[in-house]
Amino acid sequence: xxxxxxxxxxxxxxxxxxxxxxxxxxxxxxxxxxxxxxxxxxxxxxxxxxxxxxxxxxxxxxxxxxxxxxxxxxxxxxxxxxxxxxxxxxxxxxxxxxxxxxxxxxxxxxxxxxxxxxxxxxxxxxxxxxxxxxxxxxxxxxxxxxxxxxxxxxxxxxxxxxxxxxxxxxxxxxxxxxxxxxxxxxxxxxxxxxxxxxxxxxxxxxxxxxxxxxxxxxxxxxxxxxxxxxxxxxxxxxxxxxxxxxxxxxxxxxxxxxxxxxxxxxxxxxxxxxxxxxxxxxxxxxxxxxxxxxxxxxx
Numbered sequence: 001x002x003x004x005x006x007x008x009x010x011x012x013x014x015x016x017x018x019x020x021x022x023x024x025x026x027x028x029x030x031x032x033x034x035x036x037x038x039x040x041x042x043x044x045x046x047x048x049x050x051x052x053x054x055x056x057x058x059x060x061x062x063x064x065x066x067x068x069x070x071x072x073x074x075x076x077x078x079x080x081x082x083x084x085x086x087x088x089x090x091x092x093x094x095x096x097x098x099x100x101x102x103x104x105x106x107x108x109x110x111x112x113x114x115x116x117x118x119x120x121x122x123x124x125x126x127x128x129x130x131x132x133x134x135x136x137x138x139x140x141x142x143x144x145x146x147x148x149x150x151x152x153x154x155x156x157x158x159x160x161x162x163x164x165x166x167x168x169x170x171x172x173x174x175x176x177x178x179x180x181x182x183x184x185x186x187x188x189x190x191x192x193x194x195x196x197x198x199x200x201x202x203x204x205x206x207x208x209x210x211x212x213x214x215x216x217x218x219x220x221x222x223x224x225x226x227x228x229x230x231x232x233x234x235x236x237x238x239x240x241x242x243x244x245x246x247x248x249x250x251x252x253x254x255x256x257x258x259x260x261x262x263x264x265x266x267x268x269x270x271x272x273x274x275x276x277x278x279x280x281x282x283x284x285x286x287x288x289x290x291x292x293x294x295x296x297x298x299x
Contacts, residue, residue, distance in 0.1 A: 028192070029119075029122075029123035029126060029127070029192075029193065030119065030123065031194070031195040031224075031225055032114040032115045032116055032119060032120035032123065033112070033113075033114070033115075033194065033195075033224060033225025033226045034113045034114065034115055034225070035113075035167075035225065036090075036168060036171045036172070036225070036226065036227035036228075037086075037091060037165045037166065037167055037168050038091070038112075038113035038163060038165060039091065039110060039111065039112050039113065039226055039227050040084070040091040040092055040093040040110065040111045041090065041091075041092045041093070041109065041110055041172070041174075041246060041247045042092075042093050042095065042108055042109060042110060042111055042155065043092055043093070043094050043095070043287075043289045044095050044096075044097065044101070044106050045094065045095070045096050045287035045288065045289065046096065046287065047081060047096040047097075047098055049096070049286055049287030049288070050068075050081050050083075050094065050096035050287070051068075052265065052286040052287065053094065053285055053286050053287035053289065054068075054083055054085055054094055055264070056261070056264040056265055056266055056285050056286050057085050057087065057092065057285065058085065058087070059260055059261075059263070059264035060257060060260050060261040060264055060266060060285075061087035061088065061089050061090075061249065061251070061257070062087060062088055063085060063086050063087030063088055064085075064086050065083050065084065065085045065086070066083055066084040066085075066086075067083075068081060068082070068083045069081070069082060069083075070082070070098065071138075071139055072139070073095070073105075073138050073139070073143075074102045074105055074136075075133070075136035075137075076102045077099075077102075078097065078099045078100070078101065078102050078105075079097070079098050079099050080095045080096060080097040080098065080099075080101075081094075081095070081096035081097075081098065082094065082095055082096075086165055086166065087249075088168060088169035088170070089168065089169060089170050089172060089249040089250060089251060090168065090171075090172030090247060090249055091165065093111055104132040104133055104145050104153065105145070107132075107153045108145050108153040108154055108155045109152070109153060109154065109174070109176075109246050110154050110155065110174060110246075111143075111154070111155040111156075111157050112154060112155070112156055112157070112226050113157055113158065113159070113163070114156050114157070114158055115158075116158070117135060117141075117142045117144070117156065117157075117158035118135070120156055120158075121135060121144050121146065121156060123193055124146050124156065124193055125146075127189045127190075127192050127193040128148065128149055128185070128189035129146040129147060129148050129189070129193070130146065130147050131144060131145070131146055132145045132146060132147050132153065133145045138157075140159055140160060140161070141157055141158045141159040141160050142157065142158050143155055143156065143157045143158075144156050144157075148186055148189060148190060149182050149185040149186045149189060150176075150178045150179075150181075150182030150183070150185070150186045151182075152176055152178075152186060152190075169252075170249075170250035170251070171223075171227050171228050171250070172227060172228065172247050172248060172249050172250070173221075173227075173228040173229065173230050173247065173248035173249075173250070173292075174227060174228065174229045174230070174246070174247060175229075175230050175232065175245055175246060175247060175248050175292060176229065176230070176231050176232065177210075177232045177234070177236070177238065177242070177243045178231060178232070178233055179233065179234070179235065179236045180218075180233055183218070183220070183231055183233040186231065187220055187222070187231055190222070190229070191222060191224075194222075194224040194225065194226050195224055195225065196222040196223060196224035196226075196229070197222065197223055197224070198220060198221070198222055199221040199222060199223050200219070200220070200221045201218070201219075201220045201221075202218065202219045202220075202276070203216075203218050204216040204217075204218070205217055205218065205219040205276065206275075207234070209275050209276075209280075210232055210234060210238060210242045210243075211238055211239040211242045211270075212234065212237070212238070212239075215234075215235075217232060217233060217234040218232075218233035218234075219231075219232055219233070220233065230248065240269075241269045241270065241282055241284070241290050242282075244290040245282050245290050245291055245292040246290070246291070247291055247292070248280075248291070248292035248293070248294055249291060249292070249293050249294070250278075250294055250295065250296065251293060251294070251295055252295060253295060254272055254279050254280070254281065254293060254294065254295040255272065257293055257295075258272065258281060258283070258293070261283055261293075265286050266283050266284065266285050266286070267283060267284045268281055268282075268283050269282045269283060269284050269290065270282035274297070275294070277296060277297060278294040278295060278296055278297055279294060279295050279297055280292055280293065280294035280295075281293055281294075
């Protein structure tokens with residue numbers, strides 16, 4: 001009788017449904033974000049375009065820039081011009097390498113300030129990121145570069161002296177283009193690491209928003225202490241310049257901003273048009289940096 005009961009119990013356990021994939025991920029970790037004003041888009045430009053690019057950014061968005069200098073910011077021998085640009089709509093780290101750029105630098109899209117470098121990297125790895133380079137010192141702190149599913153590269157950094165940047169007037173949007181193969185895995189793992197909430201998940205957004213007339217795509221918007229993120233999920237068959245726009249900047253008046261941008265030598269690649277809840281355009285700054293700029297609407 002005891003043996004029969006054991007067999008029944010074993011059968012019931014074997015027949016029980018498996019835990020969902022989300023429940024099988026690494027356990028929850030702490031939130032190491034510091035604030036979106038400390039999260040910078042990394043922009044690499046040719047040395048000859050460096051000053052024109054920074055000047056055009058400030059003319060378009062306003063703000064301030066730190067003093068330009070030449071530094072070694074990688075763990076192996078290199079030298080780059082570097083300047084931090086703080087605008088009301090987002091921060092940018094600008095690099096103009098005067099030597100060849102060592103791997104894996106140049107492929108990371110953002111730099112995120114974290115409260116604890118070692119624990120933040122450990123948490124990222126637990127949630128599915130791979131270190132492209134282990135933690136190393138730079139002139140003002142420590143850094144690492146990680147890659148998330150889908151090939152999304154980010155730099156995590158920590159400063160020896162705690163920085164103090166002004167709060168943003170609006171939080172920029174990290175724009176990540178993925179195919180369905182990687183999107184759910186990336187969103188699940190990033191949301192767990194960043195303690196992000198999904199603001200919206202539009203399964204059939206108009207494809208014209210990413211240059212795919214007559215198609216639909218999936219648009220997922222998230223928010224966390226690291227700022228805003230839009231994951232744009234499609235078949236990847238994107239016409240120029242879609243997919244090259246790493247960051248979207250929210251401004252109060254799109255027409256006025258585009259007018260200032262044009263005066264500063266910025267090229268409009270996709271004219272202002274209506275999207276859900278916003279009007280948007282895509283521009284290219286001197287030096288080649290492509291960005292989305294948008295203003296909220298009541299729609």
